[in-house]
Amino acid sequence: MSAARPRLRVGLVGAGFSARLHAEAYRQVRGIDVTLARVAAGRPDRARHFAEEFGVESVAGAADEVLGAPDVDVVDLCVPTAIHGRLAVAAARAGKHVIVEKPLTGCFAPPTTPRAEMLRRALADSDAILAACRESGVRLCYAENWVYAPPIQKARRLLAAAGGPILRMVGEESHGGTHAPVNTRWETGGGGSLLGKGCHPLGAALYLKADEGRRLRGRPVRPRAVTAEVARLTDSEGFRAAGRPFLNLVPGADVEDWGMLLVTFDDGTVAQITGGDSTLGGIRNQLAVYGARAVVLCNINPNDSVQAYAPDPAVFGDEYLVEKLETKAGWSAPQPDEDWMTGYPQEIQDFAEALTAGREPLSGAALARDVIAVVYGAYLSAAEGRRVDLTPYLAP
Amino acid sequence: MSAARPRLRVGLVGAGFSARLHAEAYRQVRGIDVTLARVAAGRPDRARHFAEEFGVESVAGAADEVLGAPDVDVVDLCVPTAIHGRLAVAAARAGKHVIVEKPLTGCFAPPTTPRAEMLRRALADSDAILAACRESGVRLCYAENWVYAPPIQKARRLLAAAGGPILRMVGEESHGGTHAPVNTRWETGGGGSLLGKGCHPLGAALYLKADEGRRLRGRPVRPRAVTAEVARLTDSEGFRAAGRPFLNLVPGADVEDWGMLLVTFDDGTVAQITGGDSTLGGIRNQLAVYGARAVVLCNINPNDSVQAYAPDPAVFGDEYLVEKLETKAGWSAPQPDEDWMTGYPQEIQDFAEALTAGREPLSGAALARDVIAVVYGAYLSAAEGRRVDLTPYLAP
Amino acid sequence: MSAARPRLRVGLVGAGFSARLHAEAYRQVRGIDVTLARVAAGRPDRARHFAEEFGVESVAGAADEVLGAPDVDVVDLCVPTAIHGRLAVAAARAGKHVIVEKPLTGCFAPPTTPRAEMLRRALADSDAILAACRESGVRLCYAENWVYAPPIQKARRLLAAAGGPILRMVGEESHGGTHAPVNTRWETGGGGSLLGKGCHPLGAALYLKADEGRRLRGRPVRPRAVTAEVARLTDSEGFRAAGRPFLNLVPGADVEDWGMLLVTFDDGTVAQITGGDSTLGGIRNQLAVYGARAVVLCNINPNDSVQAYAPDPAVFGDEYLVEKLETKAGWSAPQPDEDWMTGYPQEIQDFAEALTAGREPLSGAALARDVIAVVYGAYLSAAEGRRVDLTPYLAP
């Protein structure tokens, strides 16, 4: 076994939340010798601490050092979305494969920027990344973990067995407010709930229809049009009058805290996708898939594999229950292994296998770009109050 | 107790499915002596059979006889939507209270009719009914059972206790295809899934926001705009190629078999409403209510109060499981008393009490008309691919 | 309709928790004129207050006055179990029908009393009640609401449709500690969790097997043997060392706070029944029925017809959530109408119909006595650490 073990040397840019998730997942890769070769972070002490904790071989002074390091095969960008584009292009030009967290990129501009302009710029930036990868002959791995979440993959297999098209999907990711203040402003986050939360169920929905199309007609089913609405539900007199806010409000936030988009696919079927930062009760990660011959409901979170009850919020101490749950009292649905159920180790395993075997990952460049086209198309739809034809915006 | 028992004499028009549901519910009314005084039906033998089964005192030769009968206090219209308008106006002019099944009315015209025209005509017909009732001093009872479904009323109480606005609702009624061929064509049904199924969760959502508004600011919260999409998901090559259709297809159907509408309320909050006739797996009647201070999920159907399993579809014989379930094998979620969970007896009890006590029912004229405005506004939105401002179409 | 309405005049003894539940249910009776004619209570002011609230025609000075009143058809005993026997016998001898809360009776003696003696005395008292009713030609209504709970009745219908025997049932009623201090001591309560909680699922299980036997072989299936264990789970060093007790502890309690009994029926099938007063998280009322040809799971409580979430225990204020839930924070499963789901109105409806029509109620004397035989047989089993053959203790 061990003789022929392939090898992958990873350079990490970023040492925060998602870098940690990835590092945990790299540890679990099977059949491939994964080395964390370099890490860089804005705050050097954080990079050092991270390197110690996860056994990274060397701490880089800056991102560019990671990109240029000869002992790095793939650069994993765990940084704010706003710098994805620049770093991804640079990494690709340096001949490195690129792993980029979702969303691929965006438009980072004042909230008054016309949405048509935002759509144009977000796609231009996406295309620059894709072109750089293509030209350098490296692969883009799009870290959309929902593609790898076990319920989504089981849905894919069940639907393939059943045959016939998916007629409709209903997906949602929502919780009580984003982690990162950077994601609450257009200029730094590129959008709100629809981009940051909605991209997950949207990514899974696009993936499932593309997969279905390849199976049933030899080419992916693609999105054709989008209709959307967005709102700042917590920005109202009624909300402010309701007393202590249990939702996670961030001063200065200007992005939507809820959005809903309706994708029509080129085969006439649909997906209803919601992203929310104004939903109490812990994170909801759900995709219902209604097919012509079967139904599959994916409950990534919550599901009832474990149900826990505490008579008092202090009872469970520091033990993790559920992302973004406002109280640890009462009944809750803690995931026994949230990373696994959410697809992180499976995603990294696929990336490692794809990159060492020279094949496309399940979640790659085409999906990354489609998500950008649909989400920014949705922003345009919501702003202008009209359905947006996506045909002009999709890559062929 | 019995001395002062109020009395209500009911004249039924129609002897089909919903007439039977109502008759069962009249039997269960408490504290009021309800008499089924007259019944008329298109097919006289059906009326006779119905009268025998439910103890109706007299069979009328035609609807007009019921409307004009001196011993009838209220006329209960259990007839196709297309004749609601004419009969309701006639009943009101004859001085009778009116109970009308949902939806209140519609526009019954060829599918090519412009949706703006449909909206205008459906509202004109609605207004004619409301005016006739107002002028005759009788009440209109709008038989939207979801308003009375126990989970919805429990949600109302919980939300009132919690205080603060509802920020978002997500509601759906869907199943594998409508019962009645009459409801599959625009000229006879006035619309498809959005009208026939979507009106239920929409009615509940409008009711809850109106109730909240009265409580928090002294006047109902009203819908302000609607964005929608509709489709015939089963009308595609992919669907036809998928083999034996498990969904309930009706030849000649021209209405949508799925629709989704997004209501924005005048306080900036939203409701995401779906109606579907293309969903396998048994009926779904669900409303999720996300408030500023609490969440309430209403699972009218399915819920897990009873879970049943049959290893073979023949095992449960004729015992009822779930509306529109395609197979009686495997696991299912039969309601122990579907009428009760769906609000039928509670609805009829409220109507009987309201009419004998001279008060408005919980579900009355204002709600009935708002539902029409929103649904036909949604058809306009979907047809023109744009958000529709509802302000011009709402009654003051 | 109203001409022939039958009439039932009720005399209530007791004005506490279960009297209120019954009074609410009498209000809802359909098709029969129910009059609350008399009420007596240990505390006269309580009786007066009760009479005013529920429209009882006259307040009696003592229980005997109710039993002897000429305008009373049925005496409803909502009093502590320990006086069921004396009052039921007296009521029957006065020619009144008797409604008795569960359990029918018991043995009220020091905890040191041998369990064989307890079994003998509890059955002797039961037999005295049954004999008095038989001799006076009146009926005994055994207020076991689980027999009437909609999920149990749906299970009965599904199993009848499926055919074949029930092989196994698993039932439980448990929560965080009994309401009434009187039920925490042997001398006043006659037993603990097994009697007070376990009698519910046991009653339902005995009912379903008796019903099955009548259907399949023309006579009820009866219990044949019982094996049981009981414990005071909260009476341990470990529990006391665990800090603030969230369970409801009553000083001086000497009865079990958990018990489990295993009934073997005369057809070789089984029921596993648990009663608990030491279970956090709100009441559990569940019966799983595993048949030869079908499975039915009855979730009286909790079920997911409504799911509610509060980020803080104060949010829902006084609105009722779930019996015995220790916190109102977090997720919970409030019943939209707990009385209905638990079978109270259906039970009283059946009693009113049975008594006015001169038939046996679904839950009557035979079931009441079998429950006593099994539960006190279980106490004997647990005390002596052996299986108890019930044959000598069952009525023919």
Add this chain to the structure above:
Amino acid sequence: MSAARPRLRVGLVGAGFSARLHAEAYRQVRGIDVTLARVAAGRPDRARHFAEEFGVESVAGAADEVLGAPDVDVVDLCVPTAIHGRLAVAAARAGKHVIVEKPLTGCFAPPTTPRAEMLRRALADSDAILAACRESGVRLCYAENWVYAPPIQKARRLLAAAGGPILRMVGEESHGGTHAPVNTRWETGGGGSLLGKGCHPLGAALYLKADEGRRLRGRPVRPRAVTAEVARLTDSEGFRAAGRPFLNLVPGADVEDWGMLLVTFDDGTVAQITGGDSTLGGIRNQLAVYGARAVVLCNINPNDSVQAYAPDPAVFGDEYLVEKLETKAGWSAPQPDEDWMTGYPQEIQDFAEALTAGREPLSGAALARDVIAVVYGAYLSAAEGRRVDLTPYLAP
């Protein structure tokens, strides 16, 4: 990383169902170079086929060759329980670590053998295995996957965080009939449902209380007494009269198809454990844990992470749904990754780590022996109709 990778060379005896599960799990081990060095099976062609599929380096002609091979560090016994004892002792004496499937061993004798004799012999065989390991200085890994199932481990962490004792557990493994005819007869299987199914939730329950004891009082909480009943629920006139049996009946079966045991621990707390081969509806793997300060419900199977619906049993083709489900129609709850949720890869990972690091596995010799003592104590209890004191039968 790769320099210091520890190495484990596995010799497999058996090439059937559980060998395949283990082989899949060995593939997934992280951080250790696992080699499948040898495999032997009763049927040589099966061993060859297995070796090819899983990359086993060499096929052995007989089990003894595996045990004696110099390039084998651990012998993994995936063989019928009846030969566990002989092979485990031989492997240990050959200086190999031993992995043994559950149950550790048993008594394989005619059904008429007195249960006290069975208990004695099963423990004698257990002790022989433990002694051989101890004397040779090798470790015994007891392959009780429930110990490693993510919901059980999450329960352990939550309960540790909450503090206080577990008061009660309710566990069940049941389905519609055992896979292997060998397990339906006493002489070949050593027992029925209680041994083959009940050992799983029992193992988890004993593990959790042992863990709690070590945490709270410095030594494991141990079982003290057991009360049990067993039955052949499908061996009745009623069952045979019910028509086509949907349960999986095996001609010549003489073991119980249902059993329930009640363990009392040395701290006065309890576990109610059920094993069943007569339960329709797919496998149930559940453990409810009621603590003094928290509740955790573990739903290994079914849970709602994925819910699937097929209108016809043929729809899902060969795609796996749920172990032992009698129909693929209707709703079901397929696990997205049943091996993972059931703990197989985690179990093998722990064994590999424990053996290479020289520590005890989480599931080891002490647990294996306790399970045997409790289950055969339960058989004695059921046969003699009395509680069995386990003290004389437990290892110190």
